[in-house]
Amino acid sequence: MITTRIHKVALSALLIAGLAACGNDDSGNDTNPLLIAAKAAGGTVARVRGDREAEAPAPARTPEQMAAEALRVNPAPLIMVGFESLGRTQVMAMTGQNGAMRTYMAPSKEALILRDGMVIGTRGLGNDLSVAEPQTEPLIRAGRAGSAPRVMRYYSGDGLERPLRFDCNVGPGPKSGVVVESCEGHGTSFQNNYMPQGGHLPVSRQWLGPRLGYVTIQTLRP
Amino acid sequence: MRAHSILTRRLLASTVPVALLLGLGTGPARTDPMIGDVLNSYGLPGGVDTPTAEMLPDGTLGGTLSYTERARRHNIVFQLHPRLSTALRYSRVEGINDHNDLGHIWDRSFDLRFQFLDEAGWRPAVAVGLQDFLGTGVYSGEYIVATKTITPRLRASIGIGWGILAGDPRVIDTTDTGGKPNVDQWFRGKARPFGSVTWQATDKLRLVAEYSNDEYLARFLRPNGTITDARQGDDDPGRFNLGAYYTFSPSYQVGLYTLGGDTFGAQFSFALNPRNAPFPSGLEKAPAPVRPRPAPSADPEGWSGAWSADPTAQPAIQTALADALADEGQMLESMALSGNRAEVRIRNTRYIQQSEAIGRTARLMTRALPPSVETLVITSNSEGMATSSVVLKRSDVERLENTEAGRIAGASQLVDADPRPGDLVATPGLFPRFRWNLAPYLDLGVFDPQDPLRYEVGAQLKASYELMPGLILSGTVRQRAFGSMEQRGPGIPGQRGEHYTPEEYVSDPANEYLNGVPRVRSDTRMYTGNDSPTIPELTLAWYAQPTEAVYTRMTVGLLERAYGGVSGEVLWKPANSPLAFGAEINRVRKRDFEDVFGFRDYEVTTGHLSAYYEFANGFTAQLDVGKYLAGDKGATFTLTREFANGWRIGAFATKTDLSDEEFGEGSFDKGITISIPVSWAIGTPTRDRAGSTLRSLSRDGGARVNVNGRLYDKVRDAQSVKLYQGWGGFWR
Numbered sequence: 001m002i003t004t005r006i007h008k009v010a011l012s013a014l015l016i017a018g019l020a021a022c023g024n025d026d027s028g029n030d031t032n033p034l035l036i037a038a039k040a041a042g043g044t045v046a047r048v049r050g051d052r053e054a055e056a057p058a059p060a061r062t063p064e065q066m067a068a069e070a071l072r073v074n075p076a077p078l079i080m081v082g083f084e085s086l087g088r089t090q091v092m093a094m095t096g097q098n099g100a101m102r103t104y105m106a107p108s109k110e111a112l113i114l115r116d117g118m119v120i121g122t123r124g125l126g127n128d129l130s131v132a133e134p135q136t137e138p139l140i141r142a143g144r145a146g147s148a149p150r151v152m153r154y155y156s157g158d159g160l161e162r163p164l165r166f167d168c169n170v171g172p173g174p175k176s177g178v179v180v181e182s183c184e185g186h187g188t189s190f191q192n193n194y195m196p197q198g199g200h201l202p203v204s205r206q207w208l209g210p211r212l213g214y215v216t217i218q219t220l221r222p
Numbered sequence: 223m224r225a226h227s228i229l230t231r232r233l234l235a236s237t238v239p240v241a242l243l244l245g246l247g248t249g250p251a252r253t254d255p256m257i258g259d260v261l262n263s264y265g266l267p268g269g270v271d272t273p274t275a276e277m278l279p280d281g282t283l284g285g286t287l288s289y290t291e292r293a294r295r296h297n298i299v300f301q302l303h304p305r306l307s308t309a310l311r312y313s314r315v316e317g318i319n320d321h322n323d324l325g326h327i328w329d330r331s332f333d334l335r336f337q338f339l340d341e342a343g344w345r346p347a348v349a350v351g352l353q354d355f356l357g358t359g360v361y362s363g364e365y366i367v368a369t370k371t372i373t374p375r376l377r378a379s380i381g382i383g384w385g386i387l388a389g390d391p392r393v394i395d396t397t398d399t400g401g402k403p404n405v406d407q408w409f410r411g412k413a414r415p416f417g418s419v420t421w422q423a424t425d426k427l428r429l430v431a432e433y434s435n436d437e438y439l440a441r442f443l444r445p446n447g448t449i450t451d452a453r454q455g456d457d458d459p460g461r462f463n464l465g466a467y468y469t470f471s472p473s474y475q476v477g478l479y480t481l482g483g484d485t486f487g488a489q490f491s492f493a494l495n496p497r498n499a500p501f502p503s504g505l506e507k508a509p510a511p512v513r514p515r516p517a518p519s520a521d522p523e524g525w526s527g528a529w530s531a532d533p534t535a536q537p538a539i540q541t542a543l544a545d546a547l548a549d550e551g552q553m554l555e556s557m558a559l560s561g562n563r564a565e566v567r568i569r570n571t572r573y574i575q576q577s578e579a580i581g582r583t584a585r586l587m588t589r590a591l592p593p594s595v596e597t598l599v600i601t602s603n604s605e606g607m608a609t610s611s612v613v614l615k616r617s618d619v620e621r622l623e624n625t626e627a628g629r630i631a632g633a634s635q636l637v638d639a640d641p642r643p644g645d646l647v648a649t650p651g652l653f654p655r656f657r658w659n660l661a662p663y664l665d666l667g668v669f670d671p672q673d674p675l676r677y678e679v680g681a682q683l684k685a686s687y688e689l690m691p692g693l694i695l696s697g698t699v700r701q702r703a704f705g706s707m708e709q710r711g712p713g714i715p716g717q718r719g720e721h722y723t724p725e726e727y728v729s730d731p732a733n734e735y736l737n738g739v740p741r742v743r744s745d746t747r748m749y750t751g752n753d754s755p756t757i758p759e760l761t762l763a764w765y766a767q768p769t770e771a772v773y774t775r776m777t778v779g780l781l782e783r784a785y786g787g788v789s790g791e792v793l794w795k796p797a798n799s800p801l802a803f804g805a806e807i808n809r810v811r812k813r814d815f816e817d818v819f820g821f822r823d824y825e826v827t828t829g830h831l832s833a834y835y836e837f838a839n840g841f842t843a844q845l846d847v848g849k850y851l852a853g854d855k856g857a858t859f860t861l862t863r864e865f866a867n868g869w870r871i872g873a874f875a876t877k878t879d880l881s882d883e884e885f886g887e888g889s890f891d892k893g894i895t896i897s898i899p900v901s902w903a904i905g906t907p908t909r910d911r912a913g914s915t916l917r918s919l920s921r922d923g924g925a926r927v928n929v930n931g932r933l934y935d936k937v938r939d940a941q942s943v944k945l946y947q948g949w950g951g952f953w954r
Contacts, residue, residue, distance in 0.1 A: 022659070022660050022661070023657070023658045023659030023660055023661070023684075024656075024657055024658060024659075025657040025658060025659040025684065025686070095510070095511060096510070096511030096512065096513060097514075098511065098512050098513075098514050098620060098623050098624070099514070101623065101624050103508075103511040105508055108507075109507035109508050110507075110508060111508030111511075113511075113624055120624050121624055121953075123503075123507075123508030123509065123954070124505070124506065124507050124508040125503070126500075126501035126502075126503060126504070126505050126905055127501065127502055127503060128502075128503035128954070130503075130626070130627070130950075130953060130954070131624055131625060131626055131953070133626075153626055154502070154503075155502050155503035155504075155950065155951070155954055156497055156502050156950075157495075157496065157497045157498050157499030157502035157867060157902070158281070158496050158497040158499075158865045158866055158867050158869075159574075159575055159865060159866030159867030159868070159947075159948050159950060159951060160866050160948075160950040161626060161627045161628075161950030161951075162950075163626070
């Protein structure tokens with residue numbers, strides 16, 4: 001009698017454990033607070049391991065192979081982007097153009113918004129830059145020295161868009177043809193490097209923000 | 223506990239919130255006042271047991287478990303305002319015997335701390351605090367404390383305390399019902415000093431030494447008139463306490479401490495801050511960018527508007543747009559299209575911030591509509607009710623993409639939506655709409671001294687069938703698998719600690735009244751522990767919108783686990799008004815304890831008139847006046863703090879015309895609600911929430927029917943205060 005009861009309990013426990021939530025109801029459910037803790041913990045683990053669901057195990061390829069294949073199959077303007085903090089390099093294709101502003105997307109629907117090579121925003125990376133307002137831009141394109149402010153607006157965790165203002169100096173770098181933009185503010189500093197060519201910025205290394213760090217951008221097809 | 227790196231803290235604190243840029247009248251930009259790194263055993267910034275003048279970063283919600291052989295304290299702390307900390311505590315106090323005869327009692331207490339001076343130059347930060355100022359008062363005490371940063375790694379605090387902080391416990395009247403502020407005792411009796419020093423040994427390790435006058439003593443007035451002292455532990459723990467606290471991620475801290483050298487304690491605490499999400503911008507995919515229109519010379523036909531005469535144009539455009547919106551979790555319920563204006567009515571099923579749904583819809587409209595359409599109207603629907611319309615000029619959307627969100631806010635207009643414009647075409651194939659969800663559930667019961675944590679685990683099937691927008695049949699079936707929640711009757715009057723068995727309770731209808739008050743909630747546990755399937759809810763709800771700013775709801779069926787009947791509600795809330803008024807009336811009957819479709823004899827009409835006000839700084843106030851479930855009349859006041867990301871933390875109190883004696887322990891109904899969006903915790907976009915309501919005690923006074931789908935929260939997301947508060951997500 002007691003054994004059957006224990007059996008029944010154990011069986012139903014197994015059933016419940018195996019009952020991953022299923023259904024087609026997608027909006028506005030109340031969930032148990034413990035779930036949020038479990039999911040948050042899972043998210044942290046995933047973040048520590050540096051993996052994202054979008055990243056299917058792809059065959060290891062060199063950036064050169066990726067670039068060659070992308071140029072072959074995709075007729076759109078292309079850039080090669082290396083996210084240093086995420087430790088990955090990928091090809092992004094232009095999906096839209098609004099004036100001088102171009103939106104480049106990866107197949108996983110992460111986007112980089114550039115104004116002729118200058119990073120203006122990111123989307124879909126979890127710590128996105130909403131919009132950058134670099135008043136240093138004319139100096140950089142012209143390869144002239146000078147100083148100007150740069151405002152970077154971020155999506156903050158509390159659901160607002162919050163600006164960070166940096167003071168920047170633009171000048172020639174140690175290598176010829178490289179312009180360095182050194183910015184400081186809010187207890188941090190960063191250096192963006194550009195190789196301007198006739199006012200365009202085909203190659204650069206730019207800072208996206210405190211959590212995303214630096215990104216290297218190379219134009220594959222303008 | 224420092225919840226942010228220096229940079230992120232500056233990012234969060236020292237910059238101007240976008241709400242200010244939008245001219246919503248929030249206060250000036252400010253920095254957080256002096257922030258504490260160690261939580262004491264009472265769950266507030268401090269030393270080991272003693273308080274300091276420190277605060278937590280604004281909005282922080284934290285918890286602390288602190289265990290010694292003298293006390294186990296479970297604390298929840300919320301930084302309600304940059305200078306006001308609040309704490310709620312549920313403690314096992316050893317060495318005190320009550321009617322339950324367990325050798326300990328479980329006690330609830332509530333604290334406030336206000337930092338009225340921040341550190342500046344030579345001046346220390348100074349705070350005043352009230353400890354355990356509601357309820358029975360085992361921990362009652364008050365303090366004034368000053369904290370000074372000596373070196374960047376060393377802080378010292380010195381203060382003066384009353385009550386238990388001075389080793390002079392307040393006399394607790396065991397016959398008192400408690401639950402009300404003990405104002406006449408504040409800052410009275412002996413006053414003694416206390417102090418602490420906190421040294422940051424490494425980035426993660428903090429060492430604390432303190433001098434405390436807390437003798438772990440409680441003092442009771444017995445019904446026979448004698449005053450007895452009850453000590454927690456065998457002796458006075460001593461005056462000097464030491465502790466070490468290790469912060470092992472920004473949000474978690476463990477501590478070991480000793481009281482006087484003979485008593486040892488361990489502590490775990492965590493702190494969540496709504497501003498400090500794992501993925502602040504969310505992990506949702508990038509939106510489709512704006513598609514600017516071609517030059518008029520490149521598409522003269524599209525620019526002329528002549529296409530609008532073609533009857534096949536709108537269906538084709540509507541289908542394409544509905545598909546694209548569906549991919550973004552937006553249901554295109556209906557659409558009106560003319561040569562120069564397009565209106566879409568969307569139901570947002572994905573994003574917690576309505577502005578993000580609107581921003582993505584606007585961009586998709588630029589991609590789907592012919593060039594002659596210049597006016598874009600995005601109407602937010604909720605259960606078929608049109609709650610607001612955002613009017614945008616398409617050229618502004620094109621011009622302001624990739625600029626700060628405040629600029630498109632300035633170029634947009636928010637207006638009341640016409641409930642039934644003539645030219646609206648419903649998208650075919652959306653209704654009837656069937657939704658279901660099968661998932662495990664976990665129910666927790668706390669605050670029972672004899673059984674501090676009860677649980678039940680099982681499977682839950684929820685389904686809804688929406689016949690047409692706003693007419694929804696929905697229900698939930700639960701099957702318990704296992705758990706420790708069992709059916710039990712309420713306490714037997716005059717025999718504290720003894721409860722009716724379920725059979726005893728139902729044997730005499732007179733048991734369902736206590737002091738002439740019907741038992742409307744105090745027998746809630748009669749509804750638990752059922753091994754056969756239960757139906758917590760089965761209703762037909764009808765939402766409607768008679769005029770632009772008036773919304774109505776009618777719900778019929780099994781409204782909640784304990785009551786079934788009819789509920790009607792009406793709400794007046796214009797899209798641009800922070801003020802709203804509502805009325806609700808319910809005719810309900812008490813459900814049977816076991817039979818899922820059966821009813822008991824108690825039947826009552828309850829109703830409320832409500833006023834709501836949304837303050838621009840994220841606070842919402844609500845006043846309900848009316849008649850409650852037990853037939854008592856009174857009012858409920860609710861104050862909620864709400865963040866743009868959807869975090870909600872609120873407190874409520876209800877006072878009705880029941881006397882304190884009729885109401886029983888606690889004197890009046892009060893509690894807190896916490897609701898956290900799941901998307902904040904995990905990054906992926908969803909409107910799901912996790913949360914809970916903690917009330918002081920389940921009593922019969924001030925109880926209301928829990929009807930799902932009340933109008934206020936259905937209507938508000940797309941209206942001015944909430945929409946603009948969360949406008950930062952428009953271009954996300």
